[in-house]
Ligand SMILES: Cc1ncc(C[n+]2csc(CCOP(=O)(O)OP(=O)(O)O)c2C)c(N)n1
């Protein structure tokens with residue numbers, strides 16, 4: 008019997024890419040996308056065939072590196088979480104304009120219900136925005152297979168391909184069968200050496216080409232086999248199920264026979280003919296989309312005339328949050344099988360900073376140094392240290408997007424809110440903090456920046472941080488005065504000393520940087536375990 | 543055959559090891575499997591759960607529908623109650639009773655036990671204590687797996703093979719301890735079923 012692999016959706020994508028002739032993968036970690044790149048990094052097959060895999064400083068640099076690989080004719084994958092695509096958006100949208108040479112797949116992992124994220128934006132909008140094909144597999148096997156198709160499509164139609172997954176697929180495991188391994192491409196530049204020059208005159212030409220390609224992309228959606236029309240005898244309802252919503256629909260029909268006509272969509276732009284047929288032949292149409300009502304809005308428009316369209320906009324399906332089999336059951340008018348309620352005594356158990364985490368000691372010191380000022384002065388960022396927002400610390404007052412700590416503190420300080428403090432992690436600092444610090448130096452802003460350096464990207468499981476060993480040099484090079492770059496050791500026994508140093512820098516009218524430095528205890532433990540294993 | 547299992551615990555307690563062991567056994571037994579895990583933020587000491595689905599037919603959804611879980615297997619008592627809306631009226635709750643207290647408002651143990659005992663089908667055991675008794679404090683999770691094993695509809699030897707496979711790299715001693723822990727847990731559950 009052929010050997011099947013038991014893979015997470017993320018891992019199926021990674022194995023698919025390795026088998027489909029990948030030459031390089033670039034990414035910045037972010038739940039739920041992180042395991043794709045980690046899988047390639049740990050794959051013996053990838054190492055043997057010389058596939059490059061590295062963590063980039065941020066999603067934009069990853070996206071551009073991927074485009075460089077595509078430029079030379081090789082296959083590249085770029086991975087990020089949904090909000091990472093905001094950071095990469097400039098490169099991403101313009102890559103739609105340049106088109107691809109070697110196959111280029113951009114994986115964006117959405118997190119509906121915000122299990123580990125600031126928002127639940129739906130990456131399919133970015134596919135539409137860039138006007139490029141988008142794939143949305145419904146299960147692990149499709150995820151594996153669609154990587155082959157995605158690379159082939161990307162090269163055949165000369166376009167990057169967006170690959171959209173959501174948390175449930177990313178982090179759910181199932182058996183996957185493999186295909187024959189493809190070799191990597193040789194270096195072969197585009198026949199048009201001006202393809203990647205988006206000077207206005209050239210860009211206008213490329214844009215006309217992109218507009219012309221739209222018909223091809225829709226054709227592909229109608230005919231690739233990824234979107235399927237299933238006939239059904241009962242025309243009182245037609246169903247459009249996108250991506251993983253398909254599984255929840257099938258779950259409600261144990262014999263897998265659905266009485267209504269159904270379109271399964273896993274490829275965009277939306278297959279116009281299929282949808283037209285469904286809308287024409289059915290009395291009502293139910294949209295099941297994991298994420299935003301993207302197709303629903305397309306069908307309904309703003310006029311609310313097409314009232315027979317049901318989904319998230321008319322409340323048939325909740326407006327926010329991820330789908331599940333029960334939500335779909337209720338939307339279909341089937342029985343809600345919810346069991347007994349959660350007993351009242353059950354309280355929430357929010358995540359918290361690990362015992363012994365260096366951020367704990369840093370916040371203790373900061374809290375004491377700030378005690379004499381009014382509250383609400385700490386602009387924070389995204390990482391484990393964001394957990395300082397919760398009890399018992401209540402130590403921070405903002406968390407918006409990566410890098411926003413330094414720049415928000417700068418804005419506040421520039422209009423007279425002093426002291427203003429920024430708290431940012433080492434990985435976040437090199438992701439998006441450096442440019443903001445340069446702004447603050449150039450503007451002589453009166454801020455105190457705490458770069459909590461635990462030598463790793465803690466929140467996402469301890470990936471290598473691009474900042475390792477470089478923070479003081481970066482701050483100095485950006486123009487922070489050496490006398491106001493202070494490294495402290497966040498430990499109880501240095502508490503008094505640390506409070507004093509923070510107070511001094513709060514009193515200094517200019518940019519100062521304090522670096523509490525102690526390794527994340529999770530990565531430290533992991534290292535020790537690995538060392539013990541090697542012995 | 544269909545077994546839908548909710549694995550519950552607190553981030554860091556290692557429920558994924560239990561999931562992996564059952565998963566190995568199920569694959570060897572020739573079953574279909576889907577297993578939705580929780581990664582990310584909650585792993586920092588928050589509540590975590592995994593949906594493990596086994597079947598002799600193809601499985602559609604990665605998530606178990608509400609009210610359809612055949613079992614909740616929890617390595618922590620408070621967490622065992624969090625997923626009751628998922629449990630089928632005929633389902634079993636298998637739970638550890640050793641609390642993991644990392645929140646200030648952790649409820650009274652008596653109140654938790656009272657809720658557990660309201661259920662028609664449950665096995666509650668002190669996995670840490672049992673693991674300690676057999677001299678392998680770190681095998682509490684395998685005690686819990688053992689307690690769940692009579693309800694899994696998977697031949698016991700597939701579970702034994704899975705443990706040998708997954709812990710093999712750590713040496714025969716560790717494999718032996720985990721096998722013994724599983725056996726001890728199984729005994730508790732069998733006594734409970736027998737005594738009913
Ligand atoms: C644009 C964007 N990319 C990625 C993430 C996911 N993410 C959140 S925190 C974090 C790591 C932060 O690492 P660091 O700043 O070193 O802090 P630590 O967690 O180690 O304390 C990542 C990658 C995100 N929220 N936004």
Ligand code: SF4
Nearest residue numbers: 361364391465527528
């Ligand atoms: S993983 Fe590391 S950085 Fe995050 S809370 Fe734990 S010790 Fe702190």
